[in-house]
Structure formats: C-alpha cells, structure tokens
Amino acid sequence: MTTDNKATNIQWHDGTVSRADRQRLLRQRGVVLWFTGLSGAGKSTVACLVEQMLLDRGRLAYRLDGDNVRHGLNKNLGFTAADRQENIRRVGEVARLFADAGVVVLASFVSPYRADRDAVRALLPPGDFAEVYVKASLAAAERRDPKGLYKKARSGEIKHFTGIDDPYEPPERAEIVLDTEQLSPADAAARVLEHLERGGYLAA
Amino acid sequence: MTTDNKATNIQWHDGTVSRADRQRLLRQRGVVLWFTGLSGAGKSTVACLVEQMLLDRGRLAYRLDGDNVRHGLNKNLGFTAADRQENIRRVGEVARLFADAGVVVLASFVSPYRADRDAVRALLPPGDFAEVYVKASLAAAERRDPKGLYKKARSGEIKHFTGIDDPYEPPERAEIVLDTEQLSPADAAARVLEHLERGGYLAA
Numbered sequence: 001m002t003t004d005n006k007a008t009n010i011q012w013h014d015g016t017v018s019r020a021d022r023q024r025l026l027r028q029r030g031v032v033l034w035f036t037g038l039s040g041a042g043k044s045t046v047a048c049l050v051e052q053m054l055l056d057r058g059r060l061a062y063r064l065d066g067d068n069v070r071h072g073l074n075k076n077l078g079f080t081a082a083d084r085q086e087n088i089r090r091v092g093e094v095a096r097l098f099a100d101a102g103v104v105v106l107a108s109f110v111s112p113y114r115a116d117r118d119a120v121r122a123l124l125p126p127g128d129f130a131e132v133y134v135k136a137s138l139a140a141a142e143r144r145d146p147k148g149l150y151k152k153a154r155s156g157e158i159k160h161f162t163g164i165d166d167p168y169e170p171p172e173r174a175e176i177v178l179d180t181e182q183l184s185p186a187d188a189a190a191r192v193l194e195h196l197e198r199g200g201y202l203a204a
Numbered sequence: 205m206t207t208d209n210k211a212t213n214i215q216w217h218d219g220t221v222s223r224a225d226r227q228r229l230l231r232q233r234g235v236v237l238w239f240t241g242l243s244g245a246g247k248s249t250v251a252c253l254v255e256q257m258l259l260d261r262g263r264l265a266y267r268l269d270g271d272n273v274r275h276g277l278n279k280n281l282g283f284t285a286a287d288r289q290e291n292i293r294r295v296g297e298v299a300r301l302f303a304d305a306g307v308v309v310l311a312s313f314v315s316p317y318r319a320d321r322d323a324v325r326a327l328l329p330p331g332d333f334a335e336v337y338v339k340a341s342l343a344a345a346e347r348r349d350p351k352g353l354y355k356k357a358r359s360g361e362i363k364h365f366t367g368i369d370d371p372y373e374p375p376e377r378a379e380i381v382l383d384t385e386q387l388s389p390a391d392a393a394a395r396v397l398e399h400l401e402r403g404g405y406l407a408a
Contacts, residue, residue: 015248015251015252015255015256015267016252016255016256017252017255017256017259017265021259022259022264022266025259025262025264026264044219047219048219048220048221051219051220051221052219052220052221055221055225055226055229058229060226060229060230060264060305060306061221062226062301062304062305063219064301072297072300072301072327073294073297073298073301090277090294093276093277094277094298094301096276097266097268097276097277097298097302098301098302098305100266101264101266101302101305101307102264103305123276
C-alpha cells in the first residue's frame with residue numbers, strides 16, 4: 001500500500017453551500033473527538049454516552065468505531081503496523097469529511113501509534129480535533145476484558161494485540177484525559193460535554 | 205490491493221442512539237444519490253444546485269466528489285481499473301456511513317463501470333440508494349470540456365480517460381435520468397428534488 005499521491009488532473013468544486021451554512025443549520029460546529037486507549041479502557045462506552053447526551057441536546061453526532069469501520073471501509077486491512085497506519089489514515093479522512101459536514105464525530109479507535117494519531121490531527125484545522133485519552137492500566141483493561149480478547153491474546157490465538165505483543169504509545173498532549181479507573185463512565189462523558197460547551201462547539 | 209476480509213475478532217457496538225433518532229432530529233431520511241456520467245456531463249453542477257435547494261429547505265446534504273475525495277481518502281489510488289474499483293468501493297462505504305448518519309449524500313463520480321456502481325447499490329438497504337444518470341453524449345461533453353481534460357486526453361497527455369481511451373458503461377436501471385442536452389441544470393436539479401420529496405426523504 002503506497003500513500004503517494006497518484007491522482008492528477010484534479011480540480012475542486014466548491015459549490016455554493018459552505019461548511020458555515022451547514023453549521024448554522026445544525027446549530028453546532030463540526031469537530032473530531034478522537035478517543036484513544038487500550039482495548040477495554042472504555043472508549044466505546046464513553047463515546048456512546050456522549051452521543052446520547054448530544055442527541056438529548058438536539059445535536060448531531062456520529063460514531064466512527066474501529067470495529068464497525070473494519071466491516072466496511074477498511075475490511076481489506078489487517079493489523080500489521082502498515083495496515084494499522086492506513087486504517088487510521090482512512091478513518092481520519094472520513095472524520096474530516098464528517099467534521100466538514102458539521103457533525104460532531106466520535107471516533108473511537110485503539111490507534112496505538114502516536115505518529116498515526118498526530119497525522120489525523122494534522123489533517124484537521126486547529127480546533128477541529130481533540131484527542132481524548134481514555135486511560136486505564138493494562139491490568140485494569142485486562143481484568144475487564146469485555147470482549148475476551150486479552151485472554152485470546154495471552155493464549156496466542158490473537159497476534160499483534162495492543163498491550164500484549166504490540167505497543168501502545170500514550171498521548172503526550174491529549175486535550176482530554178479520562179482515567180476510567182477513577183471516573184465513572186457518566187462522569188467521563190460529562191467531561192467531554194464540558195469540553196464541547198466550553199469550546200463553543202454546541203453553538204454556531 | 206486485496207478486498208479479502210482481513211479483520212477478525214470484531215464486535216459491533218450499537219450504542220443507544222439509532223439512525224431513526226438522527227433522522228428525527230434532522231427531519232429527513234439518509235439516502236445516497238449517486239450521480240454518474242461522463243466528465244462534463246454536468247454531475248457536479250446539478251449536485252451543487254440540489255445541495256443549495258436542500259439547504260434552502262433546512263435539510264442537511266453533503267457532497268462527495270471524485271475530485272475532492274481523491275485529495276484525501278483516496279489519494280493513494282490512481283486510475284487503473286483496479287484502483288477505480290477500490291476508489292468507488294471506499295466512497296460507497298463512506299456514503300453508507302453518511303446515510304446512516306441521516307444525511308442526504310450527493311455522490312458525484314464518473315464511476316464508469318456498472319459493476320462498481322452496482323456494488324455500491326448492494327452495500328445499501330433498498331431505498332437508501334438512487335442512481336442518477338447525468339446523461340450527455342461524448343460529443344456534447346467534449347464540446348463543453350469545462351476542465352480542458354478532453355483536449356489533454358485527445359493529445360495523449362492523459363491516459364485512461366473515460367470516453368476516450370477508457371469505457372463508460374451507461375446505467376441500465378437508473379432511478380433518475382437527467383439528459384443535460386435537453387434539461388437546464390435548474391430543471392435537472394428540480395427533478396432530483398421531486399424524487400426526494402415523492403420518496404418521503406424530506407420527512408422523518
């Protein structure tokens with residue numbers, strides 16, 4: 001898989017409808033909240049709660065999820081470092097389109113490599129991206145093991161499993177850190193909502 | 205590029221917010237309008253007009269455009285048959301996500317191969333996809349040549365150009381046919397709006 005730019009003879013069509021028009025319609029600003037952390041840290045749980053809280057406020061959110069996206073867009077990718085990189089790159093590009101549509105994107109991916117997450121950050125204008133580090137120790141995540149994946153990784157049934165035989169590089173400048181060994185899921189979700197409110201994302 | 209399903213150990217997270225919830229919020233139904241036709245047939249022009257008409261009615265649309273997507277999601281793809289297939293496959297998957305978000309997707313792609321368009325149709329539940337054939341003869345499209353691409357293709361500067369040295373397979377069962385040698389852009393866009401209204405897509 002190359003990431004060279006092969007496309008040539010390309011022109012943009014801007015149309016007459018702008019992102020600002022869509023944001024006024026939706027009364028919100030498009031943004032990508034990028035939830036990263038170990039499997040079992042609570043990324044999807046918190047993202048689902050945030051999604052519900054936004055709906056309750058009449059705001060449009062959409063979740064992009066590692067598991068879901070791998071059934072469709074990225075079903076031709078595996079779990080090698082190169083495939084993980086392309087996986088995150090494609091999701092980042094899709095998240096950018098959703099943010100441009102005016103949607104609050106809740107992207108929930110282990111996304112273990114700092115360089116890949118930083119590449120997504122670099123895709124988006126400043127303020128359109130917030131890294132949400134859903135933090136739990138490996139011991140806690142493995143104790144929860146909601147999908148039974150750690151057990152399979154320990155037995156060798158799954159290879160390249162983050163935290164076991166593949167690395168996780170913690171964020172160094174996450175906009176939001178949620179320690180799910182300290183915070184309840186509801187309290188963690190409330191912190192994300194505060195970030196959105198304080199940043200003016202729920203008005204346009 | 206393989207399209208084998210490499211992803212294993214995957215589970216879905218459905219959350220508590222459904223597509224129906226999003227559609228109620230937006231007062232519309234998610235749908236993919238897939239504009240296909242030769243370069244210069246008028247796909248982007250009509251899609252931009254539809255986008256504006258929907259905004260004027262307080263409805264959320266988003267355009268996916270061959271040119272735009274190739275700057276981002278699909279920048280690592282060229283114009284061979286295999287790359288065109290993967291290009292359309294990825295866009296189809298992204299369109300599916302937007303429709304699931306409740307958005308009216310205006311996908312505007314030459315998408316010359318019937319099999320690739322049918323693959324996108326097959327991705328989506330019946331009623332979530334409408335093929336919009338933006339029809340113009342090669343002579344008319346080449347006469348317009350808004351981007352100067354036919355000239356470059358004729359001179360050999362561009363290879364694999366649809367209509368010149370690459371085939372275009374016209375739709376056999378398009379939901380909407382817009383003959384842009386007969387219809388003005390505004391009349392063509394009005395027909396698309398009628399399709400949406402008649403199909404109940406602008407209510408939820």
